[in-house]
Amino acid sequence: MNKFVTAANQQKDSLFILIKSLSKSEKRQFNLYVGRLEGNVDAKFFSLFKFLEKQKTYDEKSIISSGIVSKQQLSNLKAHLYKQLLISLRMNPAHKNIRIQIREQLDFATVLYQKGLYKQSLKLLDKAKTMALDNEEKNIAYEIVELEKVIESQYITRSIDTRADELTIQAKELSQQNVITSKLSNLSLQLYGILLKTGYVKNDVEFTKVNEYFDARLPSYEFKNFGFREKLWLYKAHLWRSLLTQDFLQSYKYAHKWVYLFKDNPKNITVHPVFYLKGKNYLLEALFFIQKNEEFDKELTQFEYEIENDLIPKNRNTDLLIFQYYHSNQLHKHFLNGTFAEGEYLVDEINQKIKEYSHRLDKHHTTILNYKIACLYFGMGENKKCIEYLSKIINAKKLYVGEDLQCFARVLNLIAHYECGLDYHLERQFKDTFKFLLKMENLQEVQKEFIVSIRSLSDVFPHEIKKEFKKIHTRLKVFENHPYEKRAFLYLDILSWLESKIENKPIAEIIKEKVKKRGK
Structure with missing residues (x-):
């Protein structure tokens, strides 16, 4: 229990995390800032800073035993140091964005x-x-x-009468624009919350409910009066509705509008780099969902060019997002083209970055990356490595990840165990997976059908196995373009795996053949 509490404190202590996030130039500036006033260099808060700067983990006992501060005074001293660090950072030219100016x-x-x-x-x-x-x-x-x-x-x-009218009109216009923006940003955030909580719509009732929710909260507006900010929040709101309703063509439409709003106003990439990065990621994800290989490659290449040429402002926040979005979509590129083995180099890069950003990267995004790495190894036929990464998801405690991802981690785990011929482990995996799925509400037909089908394979004679795979493929194929079931195939390309078993070819070869047939 004590070990757990200590580990939790290391992860949650805000002051320690802030100090560990400082760059060399930021530390140098803090030293100069403290040295400006006589006596500060000998102050306790500065001694605490120098002590924590050298520590690899946060340990309250070692702080007390150092003699810098008593246990009773530590909380106040930490709060004072935290405030001084923020003042110093605010003065740093690197953080002087337009809003601060x-x-x-x-x-x-x-x-x-x-x-x-x-x-x-x-x-x-x-x-x-x-x-x-x-x-x-x-x-x-x-x-x-x-x-x-x-x-x-x-x-x-002398101009008070004119000036009063001018300011009154300007205040009214700004107030109206701010109200519209607030309503659009509220709608966008509420839709995002629904997606995180319940996932994609699963039936006609949920579909109607989302659309009614959207229409009831979308404010009346005149698009011609919109500026950059109002357009951005309008596109965001439409994007979240399209993602919820699994209308991925509409997702592409509004993500494209979002990104090219910035392209038409390039200075805003510098002012709002986080919004630009998020829009770029949604555009790439939408292209991945609708399998537009050529346009996906074009946008990803452009993204890479922007990163390499510093066209997107770099700071601690954007560095983290660039890592997540760039590497996620590099994996998507190999999934789209069936070039799994060519993407293996990304695994070391991703693991290194996860370690580097451990204080700032949340478990949800780490889990998504682990699942995608598992899919990469599955596509390569490296099923034991696939199981290794899936176990990080399945065995983790208190993981705040959508049920869809949790479910498909387990489904992929079953397939990987089947491919490895781990019969004893497979039976245990079936039990664990069924136990988990029973807790899920509104389990998809694809999930039900597949799990029942794969379990029945253990009773099939070897010479009939290919025929059984064909039956499973036929039963699942009808869901491929189903409005509420198709999301299952976004997490795991079950059909290509079945086709690889039927045709006795590697899954990568099956996907490459599909790309050629699509001609995209």
């Missing part, structure tokens, strides 16, 4: 206003407002206009 100008203008220097304050506010409007930061722009109204009511000028 605008906010800084607003803060300066507020100070000048409080000193009664109205004219100087208004001048700064006008500059900050122009920056805010140019960069679609309309929430801050509204705050600025509200402060301008307050100052104008005290600083009397």
Whole structure:
């Protein structure tokens, strides 16, 4: 129990994680920041910083025994150090994005206003407002206009009548735009929440429910009046609805609109790199779902070019997202083309990055990567390695992953055990899988059909096995384009595996033949 608590503290201590996230330049700046004021270099908070910086794991007992601080004072000292680190980071030029710059100008203008220097304050506010409007930061722009109204009511000028009308109209327009954006962003987030909680729609009732939910919450709007920000949230909301309803052509449509909204406004890639990266990932995923190989390769190549040429701003946040999205879609490329063995080099890269980002990469995304690596090894015919990566998912405790992924990890595990000829283990896997599936609500027909079918293979005579595979293939093929069942084939290409058994060919060869037939 004590070991578990210690491990949990290492992972959850915010101060320790923040210190470990600092780059060399950020640490250097903090040292300079602390040294600016006499006495700070000898301060306890700085001693605590230097101590934690050298530690590999967070250990409260070693902090106390170091003599830096008593147990009673530790909490307050940590809070003070945390605040000083944030102040230092805020001053770092690398973190001076547009929003911080605008906010800084607003803060300066507020100070000048409080000193009664109205004219100087208004001048700064006008500059900050122009920056805010140019960069679609309309929430801050509204705050600025509200402060301008307050100052104008005290600083009397000859143009006060005109100025009052101008500010009133501008405040009203910004308020309306912010309300629309808020409603669209709320709708987008609510749909995303539904997807995480319940997954894709499973029947006509759920399909109707999602569409009614969307229509009831979509605000009335005039598209011609939309700026970049409003369009972005509109496309996001439509994308989440299409993902929920498994309309992957619509997913492609809105992900494409999302990405090319940035292409038409390239400065916003610098201002909102996270939104651009997410849009790029959804576009690649949609192309993977609808199996548009050529366009997928084109977009992935472009993504790689943007990364290599630093066209997407690099920071700790974007570095993590670039790793996840780039490597995930590199795996998808090999799944699409059946070139599994050619993608094996990605495994070491991914594992190295998972270790590097261990303090910041959540279990959900680690699990997704492990499942995709398992699929890569399965496609290569390396079934024991496939089982090794699936066991990380199946045996993990308190893993917050969608039931679909959990289910298909177990289904793939059954297939891999079957391929390895592990009959004893296979029977145990059947029991464990059925036990898990009983807990699931609305189990898919594909899942039911497949698991019952594969279990029956143990009773089939060897000379009849190919005929049995054909029967299973026929029963599952009808679900391939089913509106609610097709998602099963996004997680695991069961049909290609069955075809590989029927035709006695490697699964990679089956997929390559399909790519040639599609001619895409």
